[in-house]
Amino acid sequence: MKAAKVKADPVEPSADLYLKSLVHPFKAEIDALRQVILGADSRVREGIKWNAPSFFCHEWFATFNLRARGCVQLIFHRGAKVKAKINERYVSDPTGLLDWITNDRCSAKFTNMQDVKARSPALKEIVAQWVRHLSDESKSA
Numbered sequence: 001m002k003a004a005k006v007k008a009d010p011v012e013p014s015a016d017l018y019l020k021s022l023v024h025p026f027k028a029e030i031d032a033l034r035q036v037i038l039g040a041d042s043r044v045r046e047g048i049k050w051n052a053p054s055f056f057c058h059e060w061f062a063t064f065n066l067r068a069r070g071c072v073q074l075i076f077h078r079g080a081k082v083k084a085k086i087n088e089r090y091v092s093d094p095t096g097l098l099d100w101i102t103n104d105r106c107s108a109k110f111t112n113m114q115d116v117k118a119r120s121p122a123l124k125e126i127v128a129q130w131v132r133h134l135s136d137e138s139k140s141a
Contacts, residue, residue: 037127040128085103095119
């Protein structure tokens with residue numbers, strides 16, 4: 001999806017339809033996390049990418065891993081295309097929510113609704129930071 005095709009509505013109908021038919025043991029947690037992500041910045045949009053709910057702002061940046069076992073896993077990235085490597089972490093994470101894979105790719109795991117509620121403020125801040133970086137990168141591109 002290109003930026004020009006992003007709809008004004010923060011949730012694309014395809015994402016809502018996909019999630020209505022989704023059968024998943026963590027469906028309530030997934031929906032709660034979606035609301036946190038969409039509420040972190042008004043520019044965040046949602047769609048289905050890589051056969052999972054994914055989030056976009058200037059670039060795809062977060063995707064649910066629906067195959068994770070015993071948790072809901074959210075993967076943060078900088079899109080589908082390879083980007084120049086960075087020498088430091090893409091966002092700050094003082095709460096330790098993220099498990100870093102590389103400096104610009106990480107994951108967050110949530111094991112139940114209590115975990116989602118307790119860690120939502122940290123997630124919201126991480127999403128806001130990620131979106132700011134994507135926005136800055138798109139301006140300099």
